[in-house]
Amino acid sequence: MNYEHVRETDPAIADALEGEVQRQNDTLAMIASENHVSEAVLEAQSSVLTNKYAEGYPGERYYAGCEYADEVEELAIERAKELWGAEHVNVQPHSGTQANQGVYYAVLEAGDKILSLDLNHGGHLSHGHPANFTGQFYEVEQYEVDADSGYIDYDELRAHAEEFEPDIIVSGYSAYPREVDFEAIQEAADAVDAYHLADIAHITGLVAAGVHQSPVGVADFVTGSTHKTIRAGRGGIIMCDEEYADDIDPAVFPGGQGGPLMHNVAGKAVGFKEALEPEFEEYAEQTIENAKALGDRLQEHGFELVSGGTDNHLVLVDLRPSHPDTTGKDAEEALEEVGIVLNANTVPGESRSAFNPSGIRAGTPGLTTRGFDAEACREVADIIYEVVDNYDDEDVKADAAERVDELTDEYTLYE
Numbered sequence: 001m002n003y004e005h006v007r008e009t010d011p012a013i014a015d016a017l018e019g020e021v022q023r024q025n026d027t028l029a030m031i032a033s034e035n036h037v038s039e040a041v042l043e044a045q046s047s048v049l050t051n052k053y054a055e056g057y058p059g060e061r062y063y064a065g066c067e068y069a070d071e072v073e074e075l076a077i078e079r080a081k082e083l084w085g086a087e088h089v090n091v092q093p094h095s096g097t098q099a100n101q102g103v104y105y106a107v108l109e110a111g112d113k114i115l116s117l118d119l120n121h122g123g124h125l126s127h128g129h130p131a132n133f134t135g136q137f138y139e140v141e142q143y144e145v146d147a148d149s150g151y152i153d154y155d156e157l158r159a160h161a162e163e164f165e166p167d168i169i170v171s172g173y174s175a176y177p178r179e180v181d182f183e184a185i186q187e188a189a190d191a192v193d194a195y196h197l198a199d200i201a202h203i204t205g206l207v208a209a210g211v212h213q214s215p216v217g218v219a220d221f222v223t224g225s226t227h228k229t230i231r232a233g234r235g236g237i238i239m240c241d242e243e244y245a246d247d248i249d250p251a252v253f254p255g256g257q258g259g260p261l262m263h264n265v266a267g268k269a270v271g272f273k274e275a276l277e278p279e280f281e282e283y284a285e286q287t288i289e290n291a292k293a294l295g296d297r298l299q300e301h302g303f304e305l306v307s308g309g310t311d312n313h314l315v316l317v318d319l320r321p322s323h324p325d326t327t328g329k330d331a332e333e334a335l336e337e338v339g340i341v342l343n344a345n346t347v348p349g350e351s352r353s354a355f356n357p358s359g360i361r362a363g364t365p366g367l368t369t370r371g372f373d374a375e376a377c378r379e380v381a382d383i384i385y386e387v388v389d390n391y392d393d394e395d396v397k398a399d400a401a402e403r404v405d406e407l408t409d410e411y412t413l414y415e
């Protein structure tokens with residue numbers, strides 16, 4: 001990757017950009033929400049479309065000179081419709097959170113009720129956390145995963161809905177390793193005449209590839225991030241039936257945003273095109289197979305996984321049973337030292353804090369993009385075990401760092 005113009009103008013930023021390329025090449029990106037986009041997506045995202053104001057929608061812009069912006073946005077929409085089978089698509093949300101904001105703003109009034117999964121149980125800030133606008137503008141109650149099984153208890157959710165009578169139920173999660181039964185949640189929403197927002201931010205790619213059931217055509221609204229498993233340009237997306245199109249579009253612009261980030265919309269379009277190729281289905285299948293291999297081997301080493309395993313691209317390790325004196329931060333920091341980048345995460349029944357929780361979350365989307373197979377993921381699990389089990393032993397960490405180097409040398413990323 002070449003940053004010659006940046007280097008001429010701004011050497012400090014050029015150093016940081018080159019440093020970041022090297023960091024991504026030399027470490028294992030196992031933060032479950034991250035991925036590595038193609039050079040084609042990178043080029044599109046850094047294109048001259050960053051200069052263009054295109055407030056409005058294709059064919060009805062508030063500014064002149066939008067013929068190429070229109071073409072880009074129409075292609076992004078068309079491809080998204082093909083990928084997920086949605087009737088109506090809005091590709092303008094700047095992020096997954098902005099996509100959710102668009103839905104809430106479209107159908108809720110201040111003070112309306114949201115029922116969503118607790119953050120400690122795998123939910124997301126934008127689903128009603130007190131630190132997010134959703135927690136302040138709406139009345140929020142939260143459901144939890146079953147304390148024993150780690151699975152969502154759909155009967156309990158429905159009972160909670162019948163008691164609380166929410167205006168909207170939110171499904172879709174940030175740290176839930178199991179397949180989501182969107183139809184069961186839709187039934188709960190129907191029972192209380194609530195909307196259902198399925199936020200598939202993490203599993204957009206798995207749903208597009210058909211390796212996870214789809215909420216499109218089931219839930220009223222489906223939102224997502226476009227830079228996670230779907231591996232396209234950074235941002236958000238909203239999908240819904242045609243009947244809601246005239247509620248959603250004005251809620252995104254002008255309701256919550258100004259001009260769209262057209263360079264990112266171009267990155268979304270290019271990534272969606274890549275995801276329509278047959279190879280993407282193999283990628284999505286391999287991502288899940290890799291997460292299962294990683295999880296199985298971690299369990300062989302004595303780690304406890306929330307819910308006992310995974311159906312998707314991530315595993316959530318509760319360190320308390322195997323390593324009661326090791327916090328998620330201890331593990332995260334020691335692993336980062338050896339080149340494995342993942343995050344400390346809260347777990348159901350959390351007994352520490354959000355800042356220093358008891359678990360770690362690890363995902364395989366980034367590794368699978370590099371070409372990792374199940375065997376390579378078992379090797380990663382072995383390294384994770386050695387490091388977490390001996391997190392202040394410098395010799396163990398030096399050996400682990402060498403093993404990570406071998407993997408990053410074998411499975412190369414950017415030139």
Ligand SMILES: *Cc1c(COP(=O)(O)O)cnc(C)c1O
Nearest residue numbers: 095096097124172173174201225
């Ligand atoms: C990542 C995520 C989002 C937010 O995405 P941003 O693009 O970071 O705003 C929303 N919902 C869920 C469930 C997520 O995991």
